[in-house]
Amino acid sequence: MSVNDSYRRKILKKNLPRIFQYIILFVAVVIVIIPIVMLIFGALKTRGEFMTRPYTLPIPPNWENFARVLKMPGFWSMLLNSFLVMLATTSGVIIICSMAAFPLSRMKFRGQNLIFNFLTLGLMFPITLAILPVYLMVRQMGLTDNLWGVILIQTAFQLSIGIVILCGFFRSVPSELQDASYIDGCNAFSFFWRILLPLSRPALAAVGALTMVTSWNDLLVPLVLLNSDSLWTLPLGTMQFQGQYGVNLALIAAFVILSAVPAVIFYLFAERQIISGLTAGAIKG
Amino acid sequence: MKKNSFGQNVQTLPRMTNPVRRHQDRMAIMIFLLPALALFLIFLVYPIFQSVYYSLFSWKGFGPAVDFIGLDNFKRILTDRIFLKAVGNGLLIVVFSLIIQLPLALALALMIGRSLRGRAFFRTIFFMPYILSEVITGIMWMILYNPNPNRGFINAILTLIPGIKAIPWLGNTSTVLMAIFVVLTWKFFGFHMLLYLAGLQNIPPEIEEAALIDGVNNRQMITYITIPLIGSTIRTSIYLSVLGSLQVFALVWIMTKGGPVNASEVMSTYMYRFSFVRFQLGYGSAVAVVMLLISLLFSLAYLRLVRQTDYLN
Numbered sequence: 001m002s003v004n005d006s007y008r009r010k011i012l013k014k015n016l017p018r019i020f021q022y023i024i025l026f027v028a029v030v031i032v033i034i035p036i037v038m039l040i041f042g043a044l045k046t047r048g049e050f051m052t053r054p055y056t057l058p059i060p061p062n063w064e065n066f067a068r069v070l071k072m073p074g075f076w077s078m079l080l081n082s083f084l085v086m087l088a089t090t091s092g093v094i095i096i097c098s099m100a101a102f103p104l105s106r107m108k109f110r111g112q113n114l115i116f117n118f119l120t121l122g123l124m125f126p127i128t129l130a131i132l133p134v135y136l137m138v139r140q141m142g143l144t145d146n147l148w149g150v151i152l153i154q155t156a157f158q159l160s161i162g163i164v165i166l167c168g169f170f171r172s173v174p175s176e177l178q179d180a181s182y183i184d185g186c187n188a189f190s191f192f193w194r195i196l197l198p199l200s201r202p203a204l205a206a207v208g209a210l211t212m213v214t215s216w217n218d219l220l221v222p223l224v225l226l227n228s229d230s231l232w233t234l235p236l237g238t239m240q241f242q243g244q245y246g247v248n249l250a251l252i253a254a255f256v257i258l259s260a261v262p263a264v265i266f267y268l269f270a271e272r273q274i275i276s277g278l279t280a281g282a283i284k285g
Numbered sequence: 286m287k288k289n290s291f292g293q294n295v296q297t298l299p300r301m302t303n304p305v306r307r308h309q310d311r312m313a314i315m316i317f318l319l320p321a322l323a324l325f326l327i328f329l330v331y332p333i334f335q336s337v338y339y340s341l342f343s344w345k346g347f348g349p350a351v352d353f354i355g356l357d358n359f360k361r362i363l364t365d366r367i368f369l370k371a372v373g374n375g376l377l378i379v380v381f382s383l384i385i386q387l388p389l390a391l392a393l394a395l396m397i398g399r400s401l402r403g404r405a406f407f408r409t410i411f412f413m414p415y416i417l418s419e420v421i422t423g424i425m426w427m428i429l430y431n432p433n434p435n436r437g438f439i440n441a442i443l444t445l446i447p448g449i450k451a452i453p454w455l456g457n458t459s460t461v462l463m464a465i466f467v468v469l470t471w472k473f474f475g476f477h478m479l480l481y482l483a484g485l486q487n488i489p490p491e492i493e494e495a496a497l498i499d500g501v502n503n504r505q506m507i508t509y510i511t512i513p514l515i516g517s518t519i520r521t522s523i524y525l526s527v528l529g530s531l532q533v534f535a536l537v538w539i540m541t542k543g544g545p546v547n548a549s550e551v552m553s554t555y556m557y558r559f560s561f562v563r564f565q566l567g568y569g570s571a572v573a574v575v576m577l578l579i580s581l582l583f584s585l586a587y588l589r590l591v592r593q594t595d596y597l598n
Contacts, residue, residue: 017503021396025403028393029410032471035425036413038438042428054436100321103314119321122329124584128532128553129576132560132569133332136339156328159321188313217418219535224561235420239539242424249428249436260421267416271409274416278476279483282521 043253050250065254075258077230078237082216085150085233089215090208092155097162097207098200102192104163105170106178116167122160127153128220135224145227153225154215161281162207168280169203170196206277209270216263234259333577336570344567358571368572371543371550374462378530378551381466382473387526390474391519394481395507399490408482412475419472423539426468430454430540455541458548465549468536473529477522484518485511517591524587531580552576 042050043065044058069075103109104116127134134153135144143149173196181191197204219235226232232240238259242252267274340358342350362368397407414422431437432453434444440451454464488511496510512519534553537543543550543558556576560569 021401025393025396025407029407032410032414032475034438035429035471038429039425051435055438055441096320096324099317103317107310107314109311109314115318115322119325122325124528124580125329125333125577126528126532126580128534129573129580130329130333132556132566132573133336134328135560136335136566136570137328137332152324153328156324159324163321188310192317213416217416217420219418219420235418235535238418238420238424242539249431252424253428256421256424260417263416263418264413267413268409271412275408275412275479279480282480282525 039253039257042250043257045250047248047250065251066258068251069255069258074229074232074237074241075255078232078234078259079262081147081231082233082235085147085154085222086212086215088147088151089154089158090211092151093158093162093211094204094208096155097159097166098197098204100159101163101166101170102196105167106173106175106192106196107188116163119163120160122157123164127157130157131220131224138225144225145231146225147231149225150221150233153221154218158211158214162211165207165210165277165280166200166203169200173199202273202276203280205270205273206280209266209273210277210281212266212270213263213274216266333574336573339567340571340574342567344565344570346564346566350567352567354567358568359575361568362571362575367547367550368552368555370547371552371555374549375530375533375551377462378466378469378533379527382469382526382530383523385466386470386474387477387519387522389470390477390522391481391512393474394478394485395511397478397482399485408479411478414472415476417472419535420539422468422472423536426471427455427540430464432456456545458545461541461545461549465537465540468540469533472536473526477526480518480522480525481515484515488514520591524584524591527583528580531576531583552579 038055041056041058042054044061044063045054046062046064049058049062100119104112104119138144138149138153141149143152177195177199178191181195186194217235218233219239222231222233222236223239226236229237229240238256241255245251245255339350341353341355343352343354343358344350393407393411397404401407417425428436429438430440432440432451434440434451437451439454443449444451452460454460492514493506493510496506501509532553533551534557537549537551537554538557541549543554552572553576556569556572559565559572
């Protein structure tokens with residue numbers, strides 16, 4: 001009996017911190033999830049239910065709000081605009097960053113460090129701080145109220161982080177590979193295209209995923225540059241929608257959830273790439 | 286003479302350079318760098334210099350800037366109570382982030398550690414808010430903060446305690462900044478936790494095993510071994526947190542527009558209001574210049590400090 005007891009105490013003593021850990025972590029999980037769950041509950045209720053019993057489970061679920069949002073032509077055009085901007089920005093960032101990172105990491109030339117430092121200036125001058133100067137420039141070029149303006153700006157301000165990540169990765173490719181390819185008759189360009197880029201797929205994916213998230217969620221650039229509602233992207237449209245339907249919280253909740261769905265799905269599929277992009281960018285930058 | 290990794294002297298051949306090849310290389314380098322440099326010059330460097338110029342004018346944004354007023358805009362900025370309030374709010378957000386958000390992220394990262402069962406699950410959940418846009422986050426929390434307990438979940442919980450009345454979190458000058466800080470923490474702690482997890486991943490397990498054999502307890506392990514070993518990650522995360530606090534815009538703009546009575550004003554909302562609502566573009570440019578200077582000075586100070594620390598180590 002007493003042996004058994006002390007044994008049990010020992011096990012408990014050993015596992016107690018672990019149990020505590022789990023309790024704390026689960027409390028944190030609940031705190032993180034509650035806002036999202038509440039939003040989903042709200043969206044699945046009628047306007048009346050939302051007023052009378054806002055925190056109960058939405059039984060029976062009411063899909064009306066979602067249907068109403070999905071029937072709005074505005075929602076689909078925002079989705080399409082966001083998608084186009086994201087796609088163009090991401091391709092631009094991947095192409096331009098990998099091009100720039102190649103000579104910066106695999107060749108030697110005068111002024112190399114200077115150019116690298118110059119190209120990482122964007123880390124110190126984030127778009128939020130530089131938005132007015134950038135707006136004035138875009139206006140001079142006549143690219144306001146044009147998705148190209150948004151794409152160009154998002155691309156320009158995502159370059160620094162992309163170059164930092166890709167330079168870090170390119171440098172880790174053994175130089176013997178480059179020598180061997182030169183002996184086999186490659187020139188700089190074919191080494192880049194046929195060997196370096198295929199090897200760097202994980203790093204390119206990380207840069208791509210990071211850019212996609214940043215572009216998809218960006219409010220400021222579209223807010224400043226776009227006027228016509230036919231060009232609005234999802235974050236901008238969501239904000240305007242909230243202003244317009246401010247009282248109908250259930251409908252707003254449905255709109256917000258639907259605009260979050262693409263990002264969440266993408267996150268669940270590309271979590272690893274997003275995370276490695278973020279950590280590589282942060283730690284090397 | 287060079288030495289190879291065995292310490293033997295080896296002869297290095299002088300590089301054969303043929304002028305045609307070198308010329309080709311130089312061309313290739315130019316072509317590869319050109320798009321990035323062009324975008325950067327056009328959309329970052331030139332606009333900033335242009336804003337420095339405009340900041341010396343009183344300019345409404347139409348026609349050329351002609352009303353030269355020298356440094357008056359800067360004098361106005363530095364004496365404007367609302368701007369100083371915005372700076373103060375920014376500093377408060379920085380301080381709160383450093384003493385609450387980052388330690389919280391670190392504690393959670395240490396708990397999750399390298400091998401906790403369910404590690405991937407916790408990571409996925411804690412990082413989720415970072416993926417949601419600031420617009421979505423802002424609207425979601427506005428509903429949660431609703432002063433009516435029948436609509437806002439937070440007040441519903443609060444009013445369960447007898448004797449406590451609902452608080453208009455975002456409508457009260459004394460609570461609004463804290464309320465926004467809670468949202469910022471909710472959204473961004475996962476990012477810092479992720480950095481710490483990556484840092485922890487890089488600690489060689491042998492070091493911790495050796496310490497265990499030497500009989501250190503949990504607390505000693507964390508304070509004397511784990512935290513010093515992820516020092517550089519912590520420094521990075523502090524830097525990003527401060528820089529991020531400078532950039533808070535969308536959340537504040539959506540939830541409060543800097544109000545009520547400027548109680549939640551931050552520099553970026555201040556600049557946005559003067560530039561894009563009141564169209565005082567000369568003054569807005571001056572504000573942008575001040576913000577960029579702050580960011581630059583902070584970054585340079587950080588780089589210097591970190592280089593020094595790394596050098597000392």
